[in-house]
Every structure is written in structure tokens, then in C-alpha cells.
Amino acid sequence: MTExxxxxxxxxxxxxxxxxxxxxxxxxxxxxxxxxxxxxxxxGGAEMLSxxxxxxxxxxxxxxxxVSGYVVPIVLCVLGLSLLFxxxxxxxxxxxxxxxxxxxxxxxxxxxxxVGMLVAMTGASLAYGWSDAPAGAKEEDEETGPESGTEQVPxx
Amino acid sequence: xxxxxxxxxxxxxxxxxxxxxxxxxxxxxxxxxxxxxxxLGVQFAISGMPFDVTASSLHGEGFQQYGGLDQxxxxxxxLQDENGQQLVFVSVIRNATIHNLCQSVNxxxxxxxxxxxxxxxxxxATNLVLDSDSLVGDEADFNNISIGQDASTMTEVPxxxxxxxxxxxxxxxxxxxxxxxxxxxxTAATFKLPNLSMTFSDNGC
Numbered sequence: 001m002t003e004x005x006x007x008x009x010x011x012x013x014x015x016x017x018x019x020x021x022x023x024x025x026x027x028x029x030x031x032x033x034x035x036x037x038x039x040x041x042x043x044g045g046a047e048m049l050s051x052x053x054x055x056x057x058x059x060x061x062x063x064x065x066x067v068s069g070y071v072v073p074i075v076l077c078v079l080g081l082s083l084l085f086x087x088x089x090x091x092x093x094x095x096x097x098x099x100x101x102x103x104x105x106x107x108x109x110x111x112x113x114x115v116g117m118l119v120a121m122t123g124a125s126l127a128y129g130w131s132d133a134p135a136g137a138k139e140e141d142e143e144t145g146p147e148s149g150t151e152q153v154p155x156x
Numbered sequence: 157x158x159x160x161x162x163x164x165x166x167x168x169x170x171x172x173x174x175x176x177x178x179x180x181x182x183x184x185x186x187x188x189x190x191x192x193x194x195x196l197g198v199q200f201a202i203s204g205m206p207f208d209v210t211a212s213s214l215h216g217e218g219f220q221q222y223g224g225l226d227q228x229x230x231x232x233x234x235l236q237d238e239n240g241q242q243l244v245f246v247s248v249i250r251n252a253t254i255h256n257l258c259q260s261v262n263x264x265x266x267x268x269x270x271x272x273x274x275x276x277x278x279x280x281a282t283n284l285v286l287d288s289d290s291l292v293g294d295e296a297d298f299n300n301i302s303i304g305q306d307a308s309t310m311t312e313v314p315x316x317x318x319x320x321x322x323x324x325x326x327x328x329x330x331x332x333x334x335x336x337x338x339x340x341x342x343t344a345a346t347f348k349l350p351n352l353s354m355t356f357s358d359n360g361c
Contacts, residue, residue, distance in 0.1 A: 069201040109202050
């Protein structure tokens with residue numbers, strides 16, 4: 001029993017409210033994927049993009065090199081979403097996200113003045129380290145679900 | 157309780173996460189170092205927020221300047237009084253050499269200050285494009301200037317000519333001392349920033 005979030009011993013509740021069911025469903029969704037990793041990669045990319053939302057017309061005459069300022073953060077956002085919605089390939093995505101966050105230093109305002117770069121790197125590392133394999137001997141993850149149906153909430 | 161979740165839940169193994177994390181941090185350190193040495197060029201493309209640039213001297217090879225109208229992104233909270241438009245003049249410099257560059261962006265409550273190019277090592281930039289609404293300098297020397305040329309016919313930085321029918325001027329080279337600019341957008345193909353420092357400060361440049 002590691003996971004009572006706030007009070008309310010789950011087992012005694014006969015009929016969980018809709019809000020609580022949604023919260024549990026979201027928690028389950030969150031825990032079945034490298035959520036914080038993907039989220040931070042997404043946030044890092046978004047921070048870099050936010051620095052140049054933009055008079056496009058000035059950017060338009062930049063060549064390929066200028067475009068890379070946008071491409072790198074956009075790719076980071078896509079990788080963040082991929083980590084969230086395709087967690088099976090997290091190793092691939094997280095290594096790519098790491099490389100792109102490093103590249104952002106050169107292409108995108110010093111990696112969004114370092115902030116977005118560090119955030120995305122943290123996310124990529126967390127996603128790389130995330131695993132859903134049973135952790136050796138310890139397998140104390142007990143879902144609190146009061147009814148067995150609660151866990152089966154489709155998450156897509 | 158006996159039922160298993162449809163999908164196994166996972167967690168972060170911090171020891172495993174540390175491997176790419178430390179590698180990335182080391183790489184970042186190397187990149188920052190290389191940039192501060194001026195060995196590595198970085199790219200700048202910032203806009204949407206006004207920022208100040210000052211420099212003790214600016215030398216440019218291939219200079220052109222023309223008027224323009226910057227438009228913020230639709231729905232942007234900036235510049236609502238002006239319908240999201242800002243009249244600017246666009247300065248394009250093919251090869252710029254800048255001494256004692258200081259750039260500050262006013263974030264809410266504090267300024268992000270970027271300094272580079274102090275001492276003997278100057279900041280260099282190629283295909284620098286600046287959208288400014290004010291440019292002040294102590295002394296400006298233009299070499300071989302032509303004023304009043306249509307912006308679309310500019311030849312100094314051919315890939316970055318201006319729009320048709322807009323007043324413009326161009327020069328082979330330009331030297332300005334004690335430059336102070338108020339900018340709305342800046343892009344550069346490459347920017348070399350020796351002696352880089354980034355700090356937060358109450359005062360801008």
C-alpha cells in the first residue's frame with residue numbers, strides 16, 4: 001500500500017465519484033508511460049518556440065539555416081508527444097530528444113536561453129530511465145481501485 | 157485488488173536516467189565552453205518581445221536598410237494598441253563585427269542580460285537581420301552609400317533584399333560607435349559569441 005494520495009482509504013469507498021474515477025484513470029494513464037519525461041520534452045520545445053512567435057515575414061527570407069531555429073523545437077515537441085502516446089519506443093525517442101535538445105543550443109537562441117534546453121534534457125533522461133518492467137524483487141505496486149472495473153477504463 | 161491493470165505501470169529508474177543525463181550535461185558544458193571561446197557559431201532568431209542591443213562599436217561589410225512593418229502572431233497579447241503592428245526599419249549586415257555586445261530582454265520583473273565580445277575577441281555575425289524602431293550611435297561612417305534605392309534591388313546581401321517599392325539604402329561597409337538599438341526581431345545565420353555571459357539583472361543594457 002504505497003499509494004494513498006490524499007486521505008480517503010480507497011478500499012472503503014463503495015462508489016467512487018466520477019471525478020475520482022477520472023483522476024484514477026488519468027493516474028493510470030500517466031503511470032503506463034514516461035509521462036513526466038515526455039511532458040518535459042514537450043515543455044522544453046514549447047519554451048524555445050515561444051521565444052519567436054513572430055513576424056513571419058522577416059523570417060520568410062531566411063534560408064534553410066534560419067528555418068532550423070524552428071525545426072529543432074518543433075521536433076522536440078513531436079518527440080515529447082511521441083513519448084506520451086507511443087511509450088513502447090521511448091528509448092529511441094528519448095535519445096533523439098536528447099540529441100535535439102543539444103542541437104538547440106546552436107540553432108534556437110542558445111536553446112531558448114538554456115531554459116528549454118535543460119528542461120528538454122531532463123525530460124529526455126527521465127524518459128530514457130523510465131521502465132515498466134517489474135523492478136527486480138520489489139513489486140509493491142498495488143492499484144487502489146475499489147472496483148475491479150476502475151482499472152479497465154480505456155485510456156486512448 | 158487481485159486484478160492486474162491492463163498495462164503494467166512503470167517508474168523512472170534514476171540510475172538508468174542518470175546515464176544520458178550526465179552525458180548531456182557534459183556535452184552542454186562543452187558547447188557552452190566552445191561558444192564562449194568563439195569557436196562555435198550559434199544561431200539567433202528572436203522576436204515578439206522588444207529587446208535592447210548595445211555595443212561599443214559595430215563594423216559591417218555589406219549593409220542594407222529598408223523600412224518594414226512587423227506583425228505579431230494573430231492573437232498575440234503584445235502590441236494590442238497598435239493592432240499588433242510595429243513600424244520598423246530592417247538593417248541587414250552580411251558580415252558584422254561587434255565589440256562589447258550587450259543584449260537585454262525585459263522579462264516580467266527582470267532582465268535577461270547576454271554579454272559577449274568584450275576585450276580583444278569581437279562578436280561576429282553573418283547575415284544579421286535586425287528589425288529596430290530606434291538606432292542611436294555616436295558616429296556613423298558609411299562607405300559607398302546609395303540612398304533612396306528601391307529595397308528590392310539591393311545587392312549588398314542579395315538573398316535578403318527588401319520588398320518592392322520601399323525606400324532603402326545600402327552601403328559597402330558601415331562603422332558605428334556606441335550603438336544602441338531597440339529591436340523587435342533579430343535573426344542571424346551564425347553568431348559567434350566569445351566571452352559569453354548570461355545573467356539576470358534588474359537593469360538592462
